Amino acid sequence: MSARYLVTGGTGSFGSTMVRRLLAGDATEVRVLSRDEAKQDDLRRVVGDDRLQFFLGDVRDASSVREAVDGVDHVFHAAALKQVPSCEFFPMQAVRTNVEGSSNVVEAASAAGVTSVVFLSTDKAVYPINAMGMSKALMERVAQAYARSRPSSSTTVSITRYGNVMFSRGSVIPVFVRQVLAGEPLTITDPTMTRFLMSLEESVDLVDYAFDHARPGDLFVRKAPACTIEVLARAVAAVLGVDDPPIKVLGARHGEKLFESLLGREERARAEDAGDYFRVPLDARGLDYELFADTGGGSDLTLDEDDYSSHNTTRLDVDGVSALLLGLPEIQAAREAVG
Numbered sequence: 001m002s003a004r005y006l007v008t009g010g011t012g013s014f015g016s017t018m019v020r021r022l023l024a025g026d027a028t029e030v031r032v033l034s035r036d037e038a039k040q041d042d043l044r045r046v047v048g049d050d051r052l053q054f055f056l057g058d059v060r061d062a063s064s065v066r067e068a069v070d071g072v073d074h075v076f077h078a079a080a081l082k083q084v085p086s087c088e089f090f091p092m093q094a095v096r097t098n099v100e101g102s103s104n105v106v107e108a109a110s111a112a113g114v115t116s117v118v119f120l121s122t123d124k125a126v127y128p129i130n131a132m133g134m135s136k137a138l139m140e141r142v143a144q145a146y147a148r149s150r151p152s153s154s155t156t157v158s159i160t161r162y163g164n165v166m167f168s169r170g171s172v173i174p175v176f177v178r179q180v181l182a183g184e185p186l187t188i189t190d191p192t193m194t195r196f197l198m199s200l201e202e203s204v205d206l207v208d209y210a211f212d213h214a215r216p217g218d219l220f221v222r223k224a225p226a227c228t229i230e231v232l233a234r235a236v237a238a239v240l241g242v243d244d245p246p247i248k249v250l251g252a253r254h255g256e257k258l259f260e261s262l263l264g265r266e267e268r269a270r271a272e273d274a275g276d277y278f279r280v281p282l283d284a285r286g287l288d289y290e291l292f293a294d295t296g297g298g299s300d301l302t303l304d305e306d307d308y309s310s311h312n313t314t315r316l317d318v319d320g321v322s323a324l325l326l327g328l329p330e331i332q333a334a335r336e337a338v339g
Helices: 013-024 037-047 062-069 084-089 091-111 131-149 173-181 200-213 229-239 265-270 290-295 318-325 329-338
Strands: 004-008 029-034 052-056 074-077 116-122 156-162 186-188 194-196 219-222 226-228 247-249 261-263 277-280
Touching: 004 013, 004 062, 013 029, 013 037, 013 200, 029 037, 029 062, 037 052, 052 062, 062 091, 074 091, 084 091, 084 131, 091 116, 091 131, 116 131, 116 200, 131 156, 156 200, 173 186, 173 229, 173 329, 186 229, 194 229, 200 219, 200 277, 226 229, 229 247, 229 318, 229 329, 261 265, 261 277, 265 277
Parallel strands: 004 029, 004 074, 029 052, 074 116, 116 156, 156 219, 186 247
Antiparallel strands: 194 226, 219 277
């Protein structure tokens, strides 16, 4: 069925991939709300589709969100401050975009009668130790609080949570590619640090799954393999024809963790296994704690599962990561440049 969509942050790596996926389907209109007019113009020229409409604004500004949301059927909320170090230095900026901006999106969508809103979150929201992850964790709570407090709403709000997206803006892979092509040492933070690996297309599949299957307040995670940062660096070098690259260890940056988790232990205990995905349903209990004192009904905190992390998921070696990298068009272009 044809529909009208809004993608906030639609000029970013993830958002623009989502825009292209929607336009490849039967969307009658796809709107992009973002604050960078240069990126909007670039995307307009590259896509060249009359169904793509641009709204200049910021999710921090409730009026610009209301204008962009009016008349659409589905919203994909990708606008965010995503860089861990910059959010560490400017945490209130992360709060204003990732938390207050997200609240503006869900309230505007509800007022406009939008059918569904899918929020884009990150593994850094699980047991967060940095401002970006903390703000994204609060963003998730904003979405869940809406679903919990308005169970009869016609707007279904859900969350997708993903790990590192390969070759997205801010990914370390383009850095490794540039270093290999320049004959420089590969700079890594910690050789044993692990991260999930997911392609942009796989991450968009997760959003499609949420649009099709979400119930109010659901959290969805796509299962993904992981590798160490050293293995990733060596795999990038290998696909570009360098078998034993020099490596320079820099140490962790502000707010970085040794590994990331896509599901916390408490979430995994409640998660439903849906094949390629985990679904964590909303804890829809109310705020009247006197009921628990009188009748019981609290959660069982006996946890038989560990968290779902980049340390305990499927771990890839250099050959395994190389196979994933070879599926990326950016890596194929780099290989052609090498000759």
